[in-house]
Amino acid sequence: MSLESPVLDATDHLLLQMLERDAHLTHARLAEPLHLSPSAVSRRVQRLEAAGAILGYGARINPQVSGKTTLAFIEIRLASQREAVLEEFERAVQACPAVCECHLMTGEADYLLRVAVADTADYERVYRKHIAALPHVVSIKSAFAMRSLKMP
Template sequence: MELDSIDRRILEVLQKSGRISNAELSEVANLSPSACHRRVQRLEKDGYIRDYVALLDPRKMGRPTTVFVEITLSGQADELLDAFEKAVAKVPDVLECHLMAGTADYLLKVVAGDTEDFARIHRKHLATLPGVAQMQSSFALRNVRQTTALPV
């Protein structure tokens, strides 16, 4: 399916205001409410809209510290990569895990309450992940820009 300018506008608005009513969205998209609803349903069905979520404030949730962890594994066998990925998916403090090309095998985005909490996460979870040979952690000092909105 090819996206037209109306689809792109709908996606743009929904990324920033996921709770907008269909009536308001139809006005922004310059469509009738029923036509707008059909388009949103099609965008959902075709997988352009993956999900609707509430974005929580990490500070209010007691997790103001963001740590980026580079992990190098002891090998590259499929079994080791699979075991690592299954185990890291179970660590609730890991918000993101990316398989990388470069110096590290994986890059993790971890949230913690503070440095002591991160030390606990490191000891209890990260250091026990299968195949970990080396880890390097970098603490974010300040969030300069963060968005969940993709360019459309």
């Protein structure tokens, strides 16, 4: 990934929006609304990948199929904001398979985690085995999503 942010023009931004909505679009299909040739789109995509603007490609999995229908949002407060404490916590979170997202936050919580689990019993297992075992944690607050309206 490039150390500097790539300079993006309006076409790059539109291309990124289209890919974010559907990464399976062919270069020919992307080219139409951008008024470019497929080869020009291919070059732009390669440049955006090389510059680190595109971090990767993935699939959104239906929670009903994966069995992970319950989302928990967990606010974590740490004992300290020292660099070593943050790094140790972040390494431990990276090793926790149930954590889908982890964000360093402003405000009362130091981190916000998004965890996908099958149900509350599965959450209890994840909580006991992984979340409560995270280093330097002084406070944990959990909230469950009742319904998801818009997801990445």
